[in-house]
Amino acid sequence: MRLKGKVALITGAANGIGYAAAELFVREGCHVALVDYDEQTGRDKETSLKGIGDGEAAFFQGDVADRTSVDRFVQKAKQHFGKIDILINNAGITRDGMLHKLSAENFQKVLDVNLTGVFNCTQAVLPHLIENGKGKIINTSSVSGVYGNVGQTNYAATKAAVVGMTKTWAKELGRKGINVNAVAPGFTDTGMVASVPDKVIEGMKSMIPMGRLGKPDDIAKAYLYLASDDSDYVNGTVLHVDGGIMM
Numbered sequence: 001m002r003l004k005g006k007v008a009l010i011t012g013a014a015n016g017i018g019y020a021a022a023e024l025f026v027r028e029g030c031h032v033a034l035v036d037y038d039e040q041t042g043r044d045k046e047t048s049l050k051g052i053g054d055g056e057a058a059f060f061q062g063d064v065a066d067r068t069s070v071d072r073f074v075q076k077a078k079q080h081f082g083k084i085d086i087l088i089n090n091a092g093i094t095r096d097g098m099l100h101k102l103s104a105e106n107f108q109k110v111l112d113v114n115l116t117g118v119f120n121c122t123q124a125v126l127p128h129l130i131e132n133g134k135g136k137i138i139n140t141s142s143v144s145g146v147y148g149n150v151g152q153t154n155y156a157a158t159k160a161a162v163v164g165m166t167k168t169w170a171k172e173l174g175r176k177g178i179n180v181n182a183v184a185p186g187f188t189d190t191g192m193v194a195s196v197p198d199k200v201i202e203g204m205k206s207m208i209p210m211g212r213l214g215k216p217d218d219i220a221k222a223y224l225y226l227a228s229d230d231s232d233y234v235n236g237t238v239l240h241v242d243g244g245i246m247m
Contacts (some may be wrong), residue, residue, distance in 0.1 A: 006027030012091030016190035020216035026055035064117030084140035114158035170236030186242025210243035
């Protein structure tokens with residue numbers, strides 16, 4: 001088990017990639033703080049993870065865009081598990097729209113969750129990682145943040161900024177024993193693409209050399225590598241998990 005005895009805090013953990021990561025981590029012996037805005041689903045997922053591995057899962061409701069909420073759930077997670085070794089800034093939303101139609105409200109909402117939320121969670125968890133003398137921070141970017149995507153001014157901007165923050169923090173925190181890396185998923189079969197028309201999905205698949213969308217488990221396995229001791233000399237990188245769509 002690659003994470004036995006470790007404690008990970010995963011945001012956006014009630015669904016999709018976040019939940020896939022939580023399940024994989026528990027199977028790998030990790031104790032996982034499931035953080036999500038959706039309290040009912042989060043509690044249900046906490047129950048579903050009981051007894052599946054040597055790890056433990058506990059749910060903490062919170063809003064990553066609200067610093068008071070973040071400080072609260074980080075402190076509760078630390079009290080519950082005794083420490084925090086790994087932070088995965090996975091929470092994210094979309095509010096897509098072409099530039100000429102994108103409202104200021106939807107632009108700001110995506111920034112609040114996808115960018116400010118990453119800052120809030122990392123700054124709140126950082127003292128605990130420094131206390132340990134070692135830690136892993138994994139931020140979720142996107143191929144949209146590296147290459148851009150039509151109709152995603154707000155989302156692409158936040159995911160590009162996450163890359164910049166990742167590299168900055170890697171330089172700042174490496175000497176403290178803290179690795180900071182990012183994962184850039186490609187088109188992944190989660191709730192975010194559930195409403196996309198089949199014709200568009202087929203078009204996406206045609207651009208991917210692997211011939212399929214990513215699965216949440218594909219991204220979760222990348223998180224596992226970066227969270228484990230196997231990646232102790234990996235710092236400031238952006239790991240693309242996209243089936244080769246952008247080569």
